[in-house]
Amino acid sequence: VIPGWFSEISPMWPGEAHSLKVEKILFQGKSDYQNVMVFQSSTYGKVLVLDGVIQLTERDECAYQEMITHLPLCSIPNPKKVLVIGGGDGGVLREVSRHSSVEQIDICEIDKMVVDVSKQFFPSVAVGYEDPRVTLHIGDGVAFLKNVPEGTYDAVIVDSSDPIGPAQELFEKPFFQSVANALRPGGVLSTQAESIWLHMHIIEDIVANCRQIFKGSVNYAWTTVPTYPSGMIGFMLCSTEGPAVDFKHPVNPIDADDSHSKSRGPLKFYNKEIHTAAFCLPTFAKKVVDSK
Numbered sequence: 001v002i003p004g005w006f007s008e009i010s011p012m013w014p015g016e017a018h019s020l021k022v023e024k025i026l027f028q029g030k031s032d033y034q035n036v037m038v039f040q041s042s043t044y045g046k047v048l049v050l051d052g053v054i055q056l057t058e059r060d061e062c063a064y065q066e067m068i069t070h071l072p073l074c075s076i077p078n079p080k081k082v083l084v085i086g087g088g089d090g091g092v093l094r095e096v097s098r099h100s101s102v103e104q105i106d107i108c109e110i111d112k113m114v115v116d117v118s119k120q121f122f123p124s125v126a127v128g129y130e131d132p133r134v135t136l137h138i139g140d141g142v143a144f145l146k147n148v149p150e151g152t153y154d155a156v157i158v159d160s161s162d163p164i165g166p167a168q169e170l171f172e173k174p175f176f177q178s179v180a181n182a183l184r185p186g187g188v189l190s191t192q193a194e195s196i197w198l199h200m201h202i203i204e205d206i207v208a209n210c211r212q213i214f215k216g217s218v219n220y221a222w223t224t225v226p227t228y229p230s231g232m233i234g235f236m237l238c239s240t241e242g243p244a245v246d247f248k249h250p251v252n253p254i255d256a257d258d259s260h261s262k263s264r265g266p267l268k269f270y271n272k273e274i275h276t277a278a279f280c281l282p283t284f285a286k287k288v289v290d291s292k
C-alpha cells in the first residue's frame, strides 16, 4: 500500500488495481451489509467506496448514470413507471427525473447507509431524491420484485455493485425472471453488466439467461468510466415480448434544454450519437454477445 493512495484491489480483477491519490478520508462506516468509505481524491473529486470497490467519483459518475438510464428510457416512446433496483447514491434517480413523461419512480436500495452518505457527501448525485415522483424503499430488490404485480413497469434499471456481496443475486436467472414479470409487454431492462475486458464469462452467462427470459431484444452496450476497473463498463439492454424495441435507434430523444434544471445540471455525457455507438462492440465481445 502506497501512503496517501487508495488502490482498488479485488479478486474480481486479479493482478491489477486502479489507484487514486487521497487528500482526506471524509467518512468510514460499516453498515449491516458492507464497509462504506468516502474520500476526497486529488483529481476525481469525492469518491464513494463499498467494501474496497469504487462505486462512483464526482468527476466521472455522469458516464455511468447517464448511460445506464437514457439507453433504456430513450428507447421507448413514453416511459411512465420506472423502477430502480440498487442505485442508492441517487444518480440514476437524477437522470430518470430528466424525463418529463415519467410519472412514478420507485427505488429499492438494500443499504440505508449508502443513501444517507450520498445525501451528506454527494449532493449533486443525491439530488435525485428531491424529485416528488420518487418513492424510496429500503430493502432487498429480490424480495421487492416478488411483490410487484405483473406488467407494472415500463422500465427497470438495476444499478448494482458487483456479483460479490449484497448484489450477487441480482446477476442470477430467478431475478431476471422476476424483472421480466414486473415489466409490461415491450418494457425494458437496463442492468449493470460488467466489463468485456475482465468479465466475459459473467457476460456470457447473463446474455444466455437474458435470451431465455427476454423475448424482445437483448443487447450489450458500454460506456467509458476511467475509475472503474479496465476503464469501461457495460449494460444489458433487454425488452420483453410486445411492441418492438430497437435499442440502437432512440425513439424518445432527451432534449438537452428541458432535460436539465438548476439542481440537475446539464447532461455531460449522453447524446443520441453516443447512444447508437454504445452498442458497437469489438469482435471478441460481439462473438459472445451475438452467439448466445
Ligand SMILES: NCCCN[C@H]1CC[C@H](N)CC1
Pocket (backbone or CB within 6 Å): 053, 054, 055, 056, 064, 087, 088, 089, 091, 092, 159, 160, 161, 162, 192, 228, 229, 233
Ligand atoms: N451508481 C453507482 C454505480 C455502481 N455500479 C458498480 C460499482 C462497482 C463497479 N465495479 C461496477 C459498477
